[in-house]
Amino acid sequence: xxxxxxxxxxxxxxxxxxxxxxxxxxxxxxxxxxxxxxxxxxxxxxxxxxxxxxxxxxxxxxxxxxxxxxxxxxxxxxxxxxxxxxxxxxxxxxxxxxxxxxxxxxxxxxxxxxxxxxxxxxxxxxxxxxxxxxxxx
Amino acid sequence: xxxxxxxxxxxxxxxxxxxxxxxxxxxxxxxxxxxxxxxxxxxxxxxxxxxxxxxxxxxxxxxxxxxxxxxxxxxxxxxxxxxxxxxxxxxxxxxxxxxxxxxxxxxxxxxxxxxxxxxxxxxxxxxxxxxxxxxxxxxxxxxxxxxxxxxxxxxxxxxxxxxxxxxxxxxxxxxxxxxxxxxxxxxxxxxxxxxxxxxxxxxxxxxxxxxxxxxxxxxxxxxxxxxxxxxxxxxxxxxxxxxxxxxxxxxxxxxxxxxxxxxxxxxxxxxxxxxxxxxxxxxxxxxxxxxxxxxxxxxxxxxxxxxxxxxxxxxxxxxxxxxxxxxxxxxxxxxxxxxxxxxxxxxxxxxxxxxxxxxxxxxxxxxxxxxxxxxxxxxxxxxxxxxxxxxxxxxxxxxxxxxx
Numbered sequence: 001x002x003x004x005x006x007x008x009x010x011x012x013x014x015x016x017x018x019x020x021x022x023x024x025x026x027x028x029x030x031x032x033x034x035x036x037x038x039x040x041x042x043x044x045x046x047x048x049x050x051x052x053x054x055x056x057x058x059x060x061x062x063x064x065x066x067x068x069x070x071x072x073x074x075x076x077x078x079x080x081x082x083x084x085x086x087x088x089x090x091x092x093x094x095x096x097x098x099x100x101x102x103x104x105x106x107x108x109x110x111x112x113x114x115x116x117x118x119x120x121x122x123x124x125x126x127x128x129x130x131x132x133x134x135x136x137x
Numbered sequence: 138x139x140x141x142x143x144x145x146x147x148x149x150x151x152x153x154x155x156x157x158x159x160x161x162x163x164x165x166x167x168x169x170x171x172x173x174x175x176x177x178x179x180x181x182x183x184x185x186x187x188x189x190x191x192x193x194x195x196x197x198x199x200x201x202x203x204x205x206x207x208x209x210x211x212x213x214x215x216x217x218x219x220x221x222x223x224x225x226x227x228x229x230x231x232x233x234x235x236x237x238x239x240x241x242x243x244x245x246x247x248x249x250x251x252x253x254x255x256x257x258x259x260x261x262x263x264x265x266x267x268x269x270x271x272x273x274x275x276x277x278x279x280x281x282x283x284x285x286x287x288x289x290x291x292x293x294x295x296x297x298x299x300x301x302x303x304x305x306x307x308x309x310x311x312x313x314x315x316x317x318x319x320x321x322x323x324x325x326x327x328x329x330x331x332x333x334x335x336x337x338x339x340x341x342x343x344x345x346x347x348x349x350x351x352x353x354x355x356x357x358x359x360x361x362x363x364x365x366x367x368x369x370x371x372x373x374x375x376x377x378x379x380x381x382x383x384x385x386x387x388x389x390x391x392x393x394x395x396x397x398x399x400x401x402x403x404x405x406x407x408x409x410x411x412x413x414x415x416x417x418x419x420x421x422x423x424x425x426x427x428x429x430x431x432x433x434x435x436x437x438x439x440x441x442x443x444x445x446x447x448x449x450x451x452x453x454x455x456x457x458x459x460x461x462x463x464x465x466x467x468x469x470x471x472x473x474x475x476x477x478x479x480x481x482x483x484x485x486x487x488x489x490x491x492x493x494x495x496x497x498x499x500x501x502x503x504x505x506x507x508x509x510x511x512x513x514x515x516x517x518x519x520x521x522x523x524x525x526x527x528x529x530x531x532x533x534x535x536x537x538x539x540x541x
Contacts, residue, residue, distance in 0.1 A: 003452070011452055017520055034538035035523060036483035038446055038463060038472065042522035060522040064448035064463070068520060113539075 003065055004099035010069035015076050018058040020044045028122025032113045039063035039107065041071045043114035045078055045086070047122055052082045059114075066104040070094050070111035083119055140456040142502045146341075146436060146495030147290050147318060148460065152387065153343035153496065159390040160345065163383035171380045172371060182382045189389025193350050196392040197316075197335060198326040205351045205372045206385055210317040211241040213336035213351035214284075216376060217313045218245045220362030221282045221334070222254050225311070229279035233310075235259045235267050235296075236478045238286050242315055246284075255279070261478050265294035265428035273304055282311045287319035287335075291462065291475040291491055292428030293437025295323065302331030311360060317341055317349075321395030322434055323403070327352055333360050339384065343496060344391030348384030351376075406435035406494055409503045413492065414438055420511045423527070427476055427489060436494040441476075441485040442510075444524035445517045450490060453513030457506050462489035484523075484533075 003011070019042070020027045026047050033040040039062065046056040057075035061068045073094060078086050094100070094108035143151070152160075163185060171186045173179025190201040207213045222232065234246055236258045246256045257275045259267050267285060276283075283305050288295050298314060305312035313334035319325055320335075321342030327335055335352040339345055353375065354360045368377030395402075418424055423443040439462075442450065447463030462473030463486070472486035481489075490510070494503070518524040526533060 011449070014520060019525060031522065032539050035487070035533060036538075038483075038487040040522055040538070042525075060520055060525060062444060062521045062523045063446050065452040067446075068449060117539075 006073075006098050007065055007069040007100070010072040010098070011065045014059075014068060014072045016056075016058050016072065016079075017060065019060060020046055020056065020058055025049075025125050026122075028118040028120070028125065030114045030117025030119075030121055032117055033063070033110055035062065039067045039110055041067065041110055041114040043071060043074060043111075043118045045083075045118045045122060047083060049126070052084070054078050054081050054083065054086060063107065063110075064104070066098065066100055067107040067110060069098050070100075070107045071114060073097060074111045074115055078115065083122065086115060086119055089115055138499070138501050138505060141458055142456065142498070142506060143458045143495070144498060144502070144506060145458045145460055145491075145493050146498075147293070147491065147493035149340050149346065150343045150495055151497065152340075152345055153391065153394060155394060156344055156387050156390045160383045160387040163386050167382075169382075171382055172369065182380075186380050186382055186385050189385045189392075192389035192393045192396075193337065194352075196320060196325065196396045197337070197352055198328050199352050200355070202373075203352050203355050205353055205375050206380055207349045207351055207376055208347055208381070209340070209349040210239075210315060210336045210338035211349075212376075213338075213349050214239070214241040214313075214315050215245050216351055216362060216365050217334040217336060217353075218242065218282065218284055219249065219365055220375070221311055221313070221360075222249050222252075223363035224361050225281040229277075229281040231255045231257070231277055231279040231281065233257045233259065233272065233275050233280060233283045233285075235261060235285050237261050237265065237289055237291075237475045238284070239290055239315055239317070242284055242286065259285075263479055264431075265289060265292050265475075265479055266432065267296055267301070269297060269300055269304065272301065276304075276308050276310060280308070280310050282313060284313040284315070287314045287316035287325065288323070288434050288437075289428065289475065290318050291473060292439045292479075293318070293434035294428040295319070295432040295434065297432075298332065299330045305333075306331045311358075318434060321392065321399070322406075322436060324399065327354070333358070337388075339388035339391055342391050342395050345384050345387040348381050348388050350388065402496065403435045409498065409500060410436060410438050410492075410494055412500075413503050413507045414440075416507045417510065421514055423524075425481070425485060427479060427481060427485075438492040438494075439476075439489060440492070441481065441489040442514045443485060443488055444521045444527060445488055445514050447487055447489055449517055450488075450510075450513055453517065454506070454509050457509065459493070460491045462491070463487045 057078040059071040091108035091112040169178030169182035171182040337350040425441045427439040447461030476486035
């Protein structure tokens with residue numbers, strides 16, 4: 001199979017590889033996929049609690065080149081977006097940007113799921129916090 | 138050293154230039170039909186095919202009359218299995234095979250199941266070999282054929298052919314073996330091993346594509362087959378069709394060369410393969426060899442690099458031609474059924490690479506490939522959330538995954 005130049009670029013120079021502290025209240029972590037399916041993506045966002053803007057995003061992916069590229073691209077797009085803007089990223093945007101063939105569409109779906117899971121985790125944490133604040137006041 | 142490097146010799150091999158030279162005259166000058174009895178063109182062609190028949194017979198310990206030419210091992214497997222099922226239908230309707238056979242055997246058996254044949258698919262042990270006790274237990278008075286491959290095309294393990302042959306003979310059951318990967322690579326002897334039918338392919342041993350052979354035992358017992366292709370009654374009526382004279386000459390020459398060079402070549406392949414294996418194991422953790430090393434083709438190495446997905450690994454070594462058991466490299470999106478049959482777990486099947494060394498690989502190439510694989514595996518593990526979790530001491534089998 002021939003890969004698009006953009007997939008090759010992300011594979012050869014993956015952006016924002018790494019991990020952030022899962023326990024940090026401003027960090028949301030999403031992990032989707034399963035080893036026996038051949039893809040696992042871990043995506044993390046670090047959100048500024050004042051502004052709601054994603055200041056940092058990191059990923060690690062076990063999967064084919066298209067899965068790596070999809071998650072690498074997702075971290076690029078996430079940085080600088082607000083949490084709500086981030087939720088608007090669609091898998092089809094990733095498919096178009098990376099010119100993924102039909103058999104690789106599931107990679108983009110997984111990346112969208114990872115974004116949603118990371119933001120969801122962050123929101124759960126902040127919800128817990130405001131509740132805690134409420135109890136204290 | 139020239140890039141890309143070809144190390145996928147279980148898929149196919151290049152035609153050896155010596156084989157090509159032997160074939161050359163049979164396209165243009167000695168072009169006769171070997172079935173033409175009335176002129177020298179036919180006689181010369183027949184002389185060439187009969188010489189090839191002897192060369193092919195010699196490499197498996199058979200006689201020339203026991204060789205039936207076909208278009209390749211897929212046809213040989215079809216002819217052997219379907220031919221026996223039809224010919225011996227009155228004797229029984231049960232065939233025994235193994236889960237790790239090539240699709241040319243498995244799908245042939247599946248086709249026969251639709252026609253009322255009962256098929257037992259033996260599981261294999263973790264080392265890739267069939268369990269002989271299970272085989273014995275599977276035989277019934279309706280069993281007409283055991284078909285077990287000689288060497289596996291993915292993991293290279295050599296089945297206990299002599300033992301299977303002995304069991305088959307004792308129980309009066311015919312024994313077919315798909316020896317596509319074995320002939321020319323390891324010594325094969327149909328008499329010693331009590332093999333009744335054996336499939337051969339030319340393009341796996343530096344011969345041309347589109348030609349193969351089926352060994353059909355003529356004595357003790359005399360095996361009969363129902364032809365699957367009807368026509369002019371070539372090949373003693375077992376396989377009609379004008380003989381592919383240049384292809385057959387190529388197959389014969391390929392057999393003669395492989396036979397003459399086999400002792401040296403086995404040593405060279407084992408040396409290179411083991412050098413590669415030892416270096417990979419020394420440089421990387423969490424590396425698993427699929428299938429036993431004890432009974433294995435000298436040119437095969439099938440390794441899983443845990444926590445690294447196979448296709449992404451192939452992408453990183455894109456100047457090296459190898460194969461992966463990863464679903465992402467297959468049309469079906471299913472990981473290798475052979476590796477799954479070993480009980481390796483789908484995750485390790487996704488992480489596997491098959492290296493198939495060949496006659497034209499050099500030590501320099503093997504060193505280059507080894508270093509490159511180590512490099513890319515390390516890079517991809519930096520990217521792998523699974524490797525990170527493994528390093529943190531998390532048991533990945535206990536994690537609740539969100540399968541999609």
